[in-house]
Amino acid sequence: MPASERPGGRTARVREAVFAAALSGLAERGYASLTIEDIAERAGVHKTTIYRRWGTLAQLVAAAVADLSETTVPVPDTGALESDLHEMARSIVALVTSEPGRTIIAALFSDAVRTPEVAAIKREFYAARYALTDVVVRRAVERGEIPERASAADLLAAVAAPIYYRLLVADLPVDRAVADRAAAAALAAARAGALNA
Incomplete structure (x- = not known):
């Protein structure tokens, strides 16, 4: 069964335990020191279960x-780009201020410099987010809210960049107000055609 599926029962419990163990191990040890064996022990599963389902540490x-x-x-x-962007920005803030979210940020933005596997994970992660954001953009274009050539990648960057800047560069707090300002600025840029591909 592909790891991307969301099965029920024991498989779901194993998946949840393994993912939690991987993220907690990542937070404590960083990617370079993380092993399948450590994750298996934390999750209470045999390492062959992990290898069979995910293949490699990077894939897991x-x-x-x-x-x-x-x-x-x-x-x-939500039926409108404005409220979609506000929800998206608030969700990003909720993620990056959560314990698991801080783990992801630490791994993707520090380990990626030193570890090619993490750099690949980072690229895949953002490629998937761009694809999901494209759905939001296509709906907005169909409703006539933004120009047809609006770029999903640029729209996501316009929403997320102020949040990440405050968090990673300026070391300033991020909250709902920051999310709402980022969403409003991204919306204005998209409506003005500044995010056209």
Whole structure:
């Protein structure tokens, strides 16, 4: 069964335990010191279970990161781009200020410099987020809210960049007000055609 599926029963419990163990291990040890054996022990499963389902440590970490992002930053569908962007920005703030979210940020933005596997995970993670944001953009274009050539990648960057800047560069707090300002600025840029591909 592909790791991206959301099965029920024991399989779901194993998946949840393994993902939690991978993220907690990542937080405590960093990617370079993380092992399948350590994750298996933390999760209470045999390491062959992990190898059979995810193949490699990089694939497991990528799946755990993607799962956390999908569950905490869902694709909004409120019927209007403005409220979609506000929901998206608030979800990003909720993710990056949570304990698991801080783990992801630490791994993706520090370990990626030193570890090619983490750099690949980071690229895959954002490629998936761009694809999900494209759904939001296509709906907005169909409703006539933004120009047809609006770029999903640029829209996501416009929403997320102020949040990440405050968090990673300026070391300033991020909260709902920051999220709402980022969403409003991204919306204005998209409406003005500044985010056209």
